[in-house]
Amino acid sequence: MTTSVLILTSDFGEGHQQVAEAIHQVLEADHPDLVCRVVNVMECLHPRLHLIGRTVFLQAVKKLPSLYGFLYRKTYGPTLSSHFLSELTNFGLKRLEHLLQEEQPCLVVSTFPFASAAMSHLRKQLVTQVPLVTLITDHTFHQAWIHPETDLYLVGSERVLEGLVQCGIPASAIQVTGIPLRPAFEKNYSKHHLRMLHGLSPTTPTVLILGGGFGLFGEEIFDPALLESLPAPVQLVIICGHNEKAKAHVERAFAHRRDHVKVLGFVDNMHEWMAMADLVLTKPGGVTTAEAMALQLPMLLYKPIPGQEEDNLRYLVESGVALAATSKAMLWEKLHTLLSNDAELARMKTCAKREGRKHSARDATALLEPYFARMPLYQ
Secondary structure (H helix, E strand, C coil): CEEEEEEEEECCCCHHHHHHHHHHHHHHHHHCCCCEEEEEHHHHCCCHHHHHHHHHHHHHHHHCHHHHHHHHCCCCCCCHHHHHHHHHHHCCCHHHHHHHHHHCCCEEECCCCCHHHHHHHHHCCCCCCCCCEECCCCCCCHHHHCCCCCCCCCCCCCCHHHHHHHHHHHHHHHHEEECCCHHHHCCCCCCHHHHCCCCCCCCEEEEECCCCCCCCCCCCCCCCHCCCCEEEEEEEEEECCHHHEEEHHHHHCCCCCCEEEEEECCCCCCCHHCCCCCCCEEEEHHHHHHHHHHCCCCEEEEEECHHHHHHHHHHHHHHCCCEEEEEEHHHHHHHHHCCCHHHHHHHHHHHHHCCCCHHHHHHHHCCCCHHCCCCCCCC
């Protein structure tokens, strides 16, 4: 029987998909005889409601972040609320059971909390005994990730490990690998070469501004007048993700400064844009900030989504790899300070080198290898 690995993820956020793709790419490269498939678990469990649910979720995060943060905190521990969320995954389990029977995997890897919950339910019901490995995609943890039928947790830092142990997870069931990143982030790049390749000045300080994969950054910070207040000269690369409205707005705002500002939509070569930057201004998403640390890129963090991004922000600031701003005025003030202080940027780069894990995906897949020789067990 062909050995296969099933990776369950979700498009309820870019990070889950990016981690799944990172594991998929490394497994395909290092184990060519292994069949590896990535499946959107929410689409599998609820094919009719998936698109509606995804839209509602993204709009809630964008327009009602305080409510999202309240629900996140309300379900943080093993409460009735968190149990209710876990039980929601019971709906549609037959579809996941059929998928397991079809794929016959030797291992299921989850990069999404509800995928871990669904697999845990099936294992408790003795529908399957396929091992479950959960990859936590933030620099923090939440009760939604924790399920009794999980064989192994792969986490981004010692801080997350300690938090899981406090929740009762045996330390032997947790390994610190870093948040798995695509192989492109393992390499070293020439900043000068990349800037020349992409039409940027090779010597001008460069700030990369990211709004998250769904463009949830907000448009209000892009005030052309504020660009004039920065240490001259400075060039900006603004990546708006999938938000075409934000991209059009920013392009109009900086139409007269095209020589110093490059505006892009969604890109698939983020490693290059990070490698050519001196500083990134971004939201504290788990994967984006892990990518920045892998490339030793100092961060200025702004507008965290209440919940896991607030937790990420605290970890990153305490680790010395980032500064945080709580207002537009503070954002531009700290940006000005950093661009005028080479010593501070150098300190942050040193901290990023200490905290970053360039080979996180390869380290994670190495821990999966013992499962490949096992035969899947079904009733």
